[in-house]
Amino acid sequence: MSDVTEPLSGLAGREAEPTKASGRLRRALGSPFARRAYVLALLALVWQAVALWQNNPILLPTFTQTAAAFADSVANDGLGGYAFASVAVLLKGYLLAVALALVLVSLAVANGFARDVLTTLTAMLNPLPAIALLPLAMLWFGLGEKSLIFVLVHAVLWPFALAALSGFDSVPETLRLVGRNYGLKGPAYVAKILVPAALPAVLSGLKIGWAFAWRTLIAAELVFGVTSRQGGLGWFIFQNRNELLTDKVFAGLAAVIVIGLVVDGLLFRAVEAATVRRWGMQR
Numbered sequence: 001m002s003d004v005t006e007p008l009s010g011l012a013g014r015e016a017e018p019t020k021a022s023g024r025l026r027r028a029l030g031s032p033f034a035r036r037a038y039v040l041a042l043l044a045l046v047w048q049a050v051a052l053w054q055n056n057p058i059l060l061p062t063f064t065q066t067a068a069a070f071a072d073s074v075a076n077d078g079l080g081g082y083a084f085a086s087v088a089v090l091l092k093g094y095l096l097a098v099a100l101a102l103v104l105v106s107l108a109v110a111n112g113f114a115r116d117v118l119t120t121l122t123a124m125l126n127p128l129p130a131i132a133l134l135p136l137a138m139l140w141f142g143l144g145e146k147s148l149i150f151v152l153v154h155a156v157l158w159p160f161a162l163a164a165l166s167g168f169d170s171v172p173e174t175l176r177l178v179g180r181n182y183g184l185k186g187p188a189y190v191a192k193i194l195v196p197a198a199l200p201a202v203l204s205g206l207k208i209g210w211a212f213a214w215r216t217l218i219a220a221e222l223v224f225g226v227t228s229r230q231g232g233l234g235w236f237i238f239q240n241r242n243e244l245l246t247d248k249v250f251a252g253l254a255a256v257i258v259i260g261l262v263v264d265g266l267l268f269r270a271v272e273a274a275t276v277r278r279w280g281m282q283r
Contacts, residue, residue: 093152167201
């Protein structure tokens with residue numbers, strides 16, 4: 001009887017291995033990264049088809065022409081240096097704005113008058129386009145990195161502060177009572193009670209601030225483009241537009257998109273997976 005059972009168990013094991021492999025393959029193909037790759041591939045096909053139908057590379061180069069221009073710009077035109085210059089300035093302005101917003105929101109949570117000040121400033125300045133402040137920034141700080149950081153802080157500070165304050169206001173009263181029972185006050189109360197409970201709103205605010213920062217930076221660089229004596233991606237786009245090199249204009253835009261996708265896919269999604277999704281706060 002054992003002689004018959006052993007071959008059958010071995011056969012069942014061999015049948016289970018392909019089943020496990022196919023299951024892993026299905027999970028990989030159904031992962032968020034794979035679904036995003038499907039969307040990107042579909043967009044690339046539509047782009048290629050529309051560009052071929054229009055047949056005017058000055059107005060709309062094909063996807064393959066843009067990919068070739070992107071590779072050539074990286075190899076010969078210093079596109080990587082332009083991207084590094086932009087990202088370096090963006091991170092300075094973004095991190096400074098986030099730090100200032102957290103301080104303002106913490107004060108608003110602890111004090112009613114500070115809350116009135118923050119909500120009033122947000123209502124006044126949040127609708128004001130950051131690029132509209134660029135002439136003033138150039139007058140106050142000159143032509144350079146400080147002007148860009150000023151407009152970046154304005155672009156990120158108010159939407160992130162509004163999102164963080166809304167998240168803190170939505171924290172259940174039960175959690176607030178727990179913090180008070182443990183004697184938490186001030187920064188400790190904000191860091192240990194409010195921030196973890198409001199993390200979905202905080203992360204959403206960080207994403208919105210990142211998108212606003214990119215828009216503002218590229219628009220500002222299109223005006224004067226110099227960041228620490230080196231042009232950024234906006235300046236790269238502007239220069240190639242003047243020379244009617246539309247494929248390289250699209251290559252510069254593609255660099256902005258690629259950086260945005262990398263930050264969203266590797267940074268924000270990783271933080272969400274390790275925090276709010278793992279804790280069951282977000283689907």
